[in-house]
Amino acid sequence: MKHFLSVKDVPDLSALVKEALAQKQNPFGNKHLGQNKTLGLLFFNASLRTRLSTQKAAQNLGMEVMVMNVTQDSWGLEMQEGAVMNGDKAEHVKEGAAVIGQYCDIIGVRSFAGLTDKEKDCQDEVISQFVKYAGVPIVSLESALRHPLQSLTDVITIEEYKTKPRPKVVLTWAPHPKALPQAVPNSFSEWMNVANVDFIITHPEGYELDTEFTGKARITYNQKEAFEGADFIYAKNWSSYQQYGQIVSKDPAWTVNAEKMKLTNKAKFMHCLPVRRNVVVMDEVLDSPESIVIPQAGNRVWAAQAVLKEILTSLP
Numbered sequence: 001m002k003h004f005l006s007v008k009d010v011p012d013l014s015a016l017v018k019e020a021l022a023q024k025q026n027p028f029g030n031k032h033l034g035q036n037k038t039l040g041l042l043f044f045n046a047s048l049r050t051r052l053s054t055q056k057a058a059q060n061l062g063m064e065v066m067v068m069n070v071t072q073d074s075w076g077l078e079m080q081e082g083a084v085m086n087g088d089k090a091e092h093v094k095e096g097a098a099v100i101g102q103y104c105d106i107i108g109v110r111s112f113a114g115l116t117d118k119e120k121d122c123q124d125e126v127i128s129q130f131v132k133y134a135g136v137p138i139v140s141l142e143s144a145l146r147h148p149l150q151s152l153t154d155v156i157t158i159e160e161y162k163t164k165p166r167p168k169v170v171l172t173w174a175p176h177p178k179a180l181p182q183a184v185p186n187s188f189s190e191w192m193n194v195a196n197v198d199f200i201i202t203h204p205e206g207y208e209l210d211t212e213f214t215g216k217a218r219i220t221y222n223q224k225e226a227f228e229g230a231d232f233i234y235a236k237n238w239s240s241y242q243q244y245g246q247i248v249s250k251d252p253a254w255t256v257n258a259e260k261m262k263l264t265n266k267a268k269f270m271h272c273l274p275v276r277r278n279v280v281v282m283d284e285v286l287d288s289p290e291s292i293v294i295p296q297a298g299n300r301v302w303a304a305q306a307v308l309k310e311i312l313t314s315l316p
């Protein structure tokens with residue numbers, strides 16, 4: 001594995017899931033692999049899980065880790081090619097990424113969609129520029145378009161909790177007070193399309209995701225119909241893709257509650273976290289035995305560890 005930016009970088013998903021579960025069983029068995037190697041983690045946006053789980057995964061593999069909150073601690077980075085840099089950006093990514101690549105063997109980058117310029121977000125500019133200029137493997141810690149470490153975690157968690165070979169997995173939109181990017185649902189959809197699951201997406205009209213990501217998923221505006229017989233309910237808010245970055249509904253009828261969960265096949269409840277209680281999902285669901293959001297977040301370590309191990313093994 002050279003870079004880890006999407007499911008397309010994974011030649012064999014089932015082998016990677018097995019590797020992550022093997023890492024979970026034996027977290028320190030590959031500590032030699034990362035000896036004298038450095039992971040740089042660059043955050044253009046806030047994080048709890050991605051930051052700590054990736055750091056822990058790297059430490060389990062014997063790596064040194066350097067973390068930078070880029071927008072607070074470093075020079076403003078210009079991303080645009082040929083920019084006349086007479087504004088507030090002091091350094092171009094051509095130098096910035098290349099210099100960080102001199103210090104690190106692998107670089108993780110988190111940079112969310114701005115949600116104001118659809119064309120720019122669709123180019124996934126920040127992560128693409130790091131791939132172009134850093135000269136070392138890049139791991140997406142969530143880009144404008146995708147959150148592959150979260151999605152790999154979700155596949156691992158479904159593998160652990162499924163009670164049938166091909167479970168029914170429902171991605172449901174849920175309300176939220178703020179406009180959120182589409183990266184998590186895009187990525188989840190992309191990975192579910194590769195995994196062996198019966199995948200359904202439900203959302204209100206106006207929240208259609210880019211078909212590049214939803215692929216062959218069944219899509220319905222009827223949330224209750226989608227929930228019927230489901231084995232996993234994966235809740236997430238996202239802003240409109242068509243009316244780019246806009247909130248077109250905050251309908252509380254879409255909040256996941258115990259009544260809707262009763263329609264399912266005793267489904268496990270999943271969410272990538274952080275989650276707004278009693279907005280996205282009611283306490284009665286999040287605090288129920290069916291909620292697996294904490295072990296799901298715990299699996300972030302093994303997803304990151306499997307990916308870092310693959311990249312370390314491929315380093316020249």
Ligand code: CP
Nearest residue numbers: 047048049050272273
């Ligand atoms: N799920 C997730 O990526 O969490 P953080 O934003 O806290 O890293």
